[in-house]
Amino acid sequence: MALRTRWLWFSKTDEHRAWAGLDLQFSTEEQAFFFASTHTSIGNDHNTKFWEDRWINGRSVREIAPLLHACIPKRRRKNRTVAEGLQAHLWARDIHGVLGVHEIGQYLLLWRLLEGIALSAEPDKLIWKWTEAGTYTAKYAYLASFHGSIACNHWKLTWKSWALPKVKLFLWLVSLDRCWTADRLDRHGLQHHTACPLCDQAPETMQHLLLACPFSRQVWHEILSWMRMTCRAPANDSSLLDWWLNAKQDTSQLMRKGLASATLLTSWMIWKHRNDCIFDREQPSDHALVSRIKAKAMLWATAGAAGLRVVLPTSWDVH
Template identity: 35%
Template sequence: MEHSPQGRHTLGTVGRCVYLKGGSVWDWQPKKGDSPLLQRLAEIRNRIINAFGTTEAAIQHMAGWSSSKGLDTSQAYEYFRPKRAKQPWQTVIWKAFIPPKYSFILWLGLRGRLSTRDRLMFLQEDSSCSLCINMQETAKHLFFECPFSNFVWTNIRQWLGIRRHMSTLLSAVKWLIKEKTRSSVQNKARLIALACTVYSLWRHRNEVIFEGKTPCPEELVISIKITVYRILLSLFPHELITY
């Protein structure tokens, strides 16, 4: 809001101003010809008023967003950002003993945010799985249904003594939470192996696509085992790791 040379309050965006004529932005109602941004500002204002019941209560609450230095944008952002219920896996994948890059890829996978080829069809590129060439590459196929990834998971599960068949990332994490054992080494080994396997499959897939690497599941299994061993030995240097 600004003051015009005539002393009138104005509300505006680039190329468009609305004179409030001594009124308040809290009373102003947008017109049909007003810009989408001004109409959006009115919607936000109405949301705030509805949330606190009255205009006075809304103004009083918003006063807490300001300080001597001006608007505290962090408080405003915290109020407006979408609030989602915490997922049970959030406290599992972000562990100090899991390399951050592994946790990040697992997190993207659990949220369905990995850029698999089925999500890039608008680019009119080949959508087939780069590891088996037989099916369309979806997250579920890439990590569980593909013969390549199925071979990797089977070997890792047998190595860790996991009998349950994994079909989705979410079911795998839920199973790890539910079947937590008394052994700290075993619990950590399973979590590390899950995150490492997801990361390794994604990285191997990218190497095949962008570097022309030949898919080799046996090589990947060995690499995952070595990585898990190294992390476990750094966590438990005085214990005998029997995997």
């Protein structure tokens, strides 16, 4: 979107581009982002659109008088420039239809705002609000798309830990509740097993499968003990990511990278074991799963997971 917005910027600021004058098509989202990111400093106003652009103290007529704006024919809104509209109050002639009390109020408001506006000999200047210089850059267009987003520490576990890309993607899906556990299958009206395939004691949700299931809790306990972790095993935490944040506080600085990789690995292996039980008719076995996790942890450490090398036993005994 940031790069597409670049085309919008140059279509309004550089008429010498080879594609200038072409009917470029932009999505509603791109146009709305550009509209929110720019305003015009008026000069001679031969290029600024009276009804569409943001030129009245950084606002557009549509923002100031939306009901009045709706009374303007679409063709007139697209073509009327500020210079034309201000000449002998020609903009007032663009209004069509019957005006109600609210429309008349907005008409008077707009009239008062336009009284103090005077054109100059300088050309119009389009200003990009996200930079001090007022000019577009792809970097700041990209950063602007994150305005209003909510910061969250969970991303560090998902994307900053040493793990295979497919394991990171799995944990990302877990955080979005997009894994096909029984509760999600039920919401979509799809065939599903009713109980957790690992413990057969409760309805399967991702929170239950990874944290509350007695089978999984035993696996967590054995793996954390084998890695000499001092944090408690997951219990009834609200989510895996919340458990990790709490466990990190109870873990020494030296072992935290290992804890993060172990969290991803153990979760991933529990999920794989669950799938083996459902699709391959394998019987749940915490002993077999723990052995697989230990073997996989050794492979990860050999492949470059420096954090895991710190927490693994010196002998690297799988059994």
